[in-house]
Amino acid sequence: xxxxxxxxxxxxxxxxxxxxxxxxxxxxxxxxxxxxxxxxxxxxxxxxxxxxxxxxxxxxxxxxxxxxxxxxxxxxxxxxxxxxxxxxxxxxxxxxxxxxxxxxxxxxxxxxxxxxxxxxxxxxxxxxxxxxxxxxxxxxxxxxxxxxxxxxxxxxxxxxxxxxxxxxxxxxxxxxxxxxxxxxxxxxxxxxxxxxxxxxxxxxxxxxxxxxxxxxxxxxxxxxxxxxxxxxxxxxxxxxxxxxxxxxxxxxxxxxxxxxxxxxxxxxxxxxxxxxxxxxxxxxxxxxxxxxxxxxxxxxxxxxxxxxxxxxxxxxxxxxxxxxxxxxxxxxxxxxxxx
Amino acid sequence: xxxxxxxxxxxxxxxxxxxxxxxxxxxxxxxxxxxxxxxxxxxxxxxxxxxxxxxxxxxxxxxxxxxxxxxxxxxxxxxxxxxxxxxxxxxxxxxxxxxxxxxxxxxxxxxxxxxxxxxxxxxxxxxxxxxxxxxxxxxxxxxxxxxxxxxxxxxxxxxxxxxxxxxxxxxxxxxxxxxxxxxxxxxxxxxxxxxxxxxxxxxxxxxxxxxxxxxxxxxxxxxxxxxxxxxxxxxxxxxxxxxxxxxxxxxxxxxxxxxxxxxxxxxxxxxxxxxxxxxxxxxxxxxxxxxxxxxxxxxxxxxxxxxxxxxxxxxxxxxxxxxxxxxxxxxxxxxxxxx
Numbered sequence: 001x002x003x004x005x006x007x008x009x010x011x012x013x014x015x016x017x018x019x020x021x022x023x024x025x026x027x028x029x030x031x032x033x034x035x036x037x038x039x040x041x042x043x044x045x046x047x048x049x050x051x052x053x054x055x056x057x058x059x060x061x062x063x064x065x066x067x068x069x070x071x072x073x074x075x076x077x078x079x080x081x082x083x084x085x086x087x088x089x090x091x092x093x094x095x096x097x098x099x100x101x102x103x104x105x106x107x108x109x110x111x112x113x114x115x116x117x118x119x120x121x122x123x124x125x126x127x128x129x130x131x132x133x134x135x136x137x138x139x140x141x142x143x144x145x146x147x148x149x150x151x152x153x154x155x156x157x158x159x160x161x162x163x164x165x166x167x168x169x170x171x172x173x174x175x176x177x178x179x180x181x182x183x184x185x186x187x188x189x190x191x192x193x194x195x196x197x198x199x200x201x202x203x204x205x206x207x208x209x210x211x212x213x214x215x216x217x218x219x220x221x222x223x224x225x226x227x228x229x230x231x232x233x234x235x236x237x238x239x240x241x242x243x244x245x246x247x248x249x250x251x252x253x254x255x256x257x258x259x260x261x262x263x264x265x266x267x268x269x270x271x272x273x274x275x276x277x278x279x280x281x282x283x284x285x286x287x288x289x290x291x292x293x294x295x296x297x298x299x300x301x302x303x304x305x306x307x308x309x310x311x312x313x314x315x316x317x318x319x320x321x322x323x324x325x326x327x328x329x330x331x332x333x334x335x336x337x338x339x
Numbered sequence: 340x341x342x343x344x345x346x347x348x349x350x351x352x353x354x355x356x357x358x359x360x361x362x363x364x365x366x367x368x369x370x371x372x373x374x375x376x377x378x379x380x381x382x383x384x385x386x387x388x389x390x391x392x393x394x395x396x397x398x399x400x401x402x403x404x405x406x407x408x409x410x411x412x413x414x415x416x417x418x419x420x421x422x423x424x425x426x427x428x429x430x431x432x433x434x435x436x437x438x439x440x441x442x443x444x445x446x447x448x449x450x451x452x453x454x455x456x457x458x459x460x461x462x463x464x465x466x467x468x469x470x471x472x473x474x475x476x477x478x479x480x481x482x483x484x485x486x487x488x489x490x491x492x493x494x495x496x497x498x499x500x501x502x503x504x505x506x507x508x509x510x511x512x513x514x515x516x517x518x519x520x521x522x523x524x525x526x527x528x529x530x531x532x533x534x535x536x537x538x539x540x541x542x543x544x545x546x547x548x549x550x551x552x553x554x555x556x557x558x559x560x561x562x563x564x565x566x567x568x569x570x571x572x573x574x575x576x577x578x579x580x581x582x583x584x585x586x587x588x589x590x591x592x593x594x595x596x597x598x599x600x601x602x603x604x605x606x607x608x609x610x611x612x613x614x615x616x617x618x619x620x621x622x623x624x625x626x627x628x629x630x631x632x633x634x635x636x637x638x639x640x641x642x643x644x645x646x647x648x649x650x651x652x653x654x655x656x657x658x659x660x661x662x663x664x665x666x667x668x669x670x671x672x673x674x675x676x677x678x
Contacts, residue, residue, distance in 0.1 A: 005565035009524040014565040027648040177659035185348040226344035226353040309366040320516035
């Protein structure tokens with residue numbers, strides 16, 4: 001059975017999976033995947049995936065049959081499961097817990113389309129609706145602390161062999177390290193300034209303008225001041241909100257449109273690179289934040305998009321210290337399409 | 340000029356380099372490199388590299404001429420330089436500083452050998468001597484806070500086009516995030532237990548035995564309890580010491596021998612994968628550690644080796660949360676050569 005184990009020095013949780021490849025020979029890369037007609041995610045192949053957990057469907061269609069627009073199914077090889085008990089244990093100085101949680105796949109289109117940017121805006125809206133519904137539903141399980149939504153597009157970004165647009169949802173029984181760091185950082189900032197650091201970043205970027213990629217209908221896309229990777233883009237709602245899943249219908253529509261536009265520019269201007277995006281949203285079970293601040297006030301959801309143009313070397317792993325070969329001001333200029 | 344910029348949310352420093360590739364077309368991968376005879380790192384090609392900073396040479400040979408065993412030169416495209424001024428500046432809410440520091444390449448052998456494990460033990464000892472000498476020398480610059488030593492072997496590990504065994508040294512004017520996290524974690528442990536967490540890990544691993552790969556002459560190699568990657572290996576000196584550069588001659592010899600053995604097993608048992616290693620050592624300018632503990636007592640240098648068998652996807656970037664598909668106990672068994 002998979003386990004969650006904690007590094008005793010820096011406190012990082014790791015999933016140790018036993019249901020996936022493990023022997024050295026299992027790591028051989030097989031890049032070629034099924035072609036259209038054999039793809040398990042296409043309409044008509046519903047029996048090739050686990051049962052659907054959620055779907056947006058045309059009226060009158062039945063679950064696990066054709067007629068859907070977006071489907072959410074369990075991963076074929078989930079490393080976290082809702083039917084696992086959340087035991088907690090210590091072995092000597094080490095901590096481990098049962099891998100209770102969920103690992104789901106959002107199939108974003110019934111057609112065999114690889115890149116999300118090639119979907120219609122309304123289709124991307126449906127994908128965002130699926131995200132919101134799943135977070136809402138998973139938040140009701142009191143053993144789940146966080147729901148992570150991310151996309152791996154293209155082989156080098158971990159996208160797998162099947163070229164059909166999809167994203168993943170992972171619900172975890174622990175708070176993740178990077179999420180904690182963001183929460184601690186935004187609290188520290190708020191404690192001193194009594195302002196949300198993300199709101200301040202938005203104001204600053206709008207004032208300066210040089211790193212803004214797109215500012216449309218309340219949604220702002222910028223290249224961050226200190227990016228880890230060339231052409232990294234962050235998308236924020238300009239109105240303060242800690243929780244992605246509390247998007248209004250109008251915000252959802254506007255976000256879908258900006259997301260399509262940014263992903264299209266990345267595809268067209270950067271030669272269709274692999275990319276990842278991760279939705280950064282506040283955890284459900286709010287920790288005590290002290291006297292001056294609450295997560296409601298100091299945290300601000302956003303999406304981080306990372307085109308995979310460079311390899312990541314040992315230096316970055318060992319230190320959390322990145323070298324970005326493209327100044328963000330130049331990257332933003334390029335992504336704005338300035339001449 | 341390159342800059343160091345700080346992410347205002349989580350406090351991560353990033354080098355923004357302007358002297359490296361930056362336009363999208365510059366990221367096209369070119370994997371094929373010079374063959375033997377054209378390699379700029381081979382003996383006889385000393386004029387193809389910047390001037391040497393340090394070398395171990397045969398008696399009577401001259402700097403920047405043949406006759407060396409190990410050479411340290413500046414990187415051709417250094418992103419940190421000792422002749423850069425260490426200015427510090429704020430722009431709105433953002434912090435940035437001048438990229439003062441050093442970026443050096445350790446050429447580990449005069450022969451065209453790709454993998455460090457194929458060097459003689461005495462040659463690896465010379466490489467470790469070069470590391471120690473450079474840390475010692477860079478520590479005298481009072482603007483340098485940390486010296487990071489790492490190796491990228493193979494294309495996917497960031498090893499570059501030239502297949503000649505080498506490692507890199509980066510001296511930084513800031514303390515790195517991951518280093519700070521380790522220092523904070525080990526201090527937290529010491530504050531409660533009044534024992535070094537690394538010494539406790541060593542004791543625990545020796546007691547249990549199941550994750551030990553090699554225990555020889557005071558040097559211990561284990562697969563850590565919560566590895567990020569399959570077949571990750573950490574090497575510790577069993578005797579407590581915070582500073583890698585205070586290695587005794589005997590420890591250096593024993594470490595060279597264990598390093599060769601572990602890297603050879605990774606090559607032979609895992610089909611010569613790309614890998615990275617990073618030396619984790621204490622910073623020079625010790626921060627105040629409070630009443631109960633000092634870095635001398637609570638930190639313990641070690642080497643982390645990461646074979647690159649899996650791709651890293653968006654999930655890991657967004658969260659610091661890793662999925663390791665091989666249980667460390669099985670990885671250790673395999674690397675021990677157990678039947």
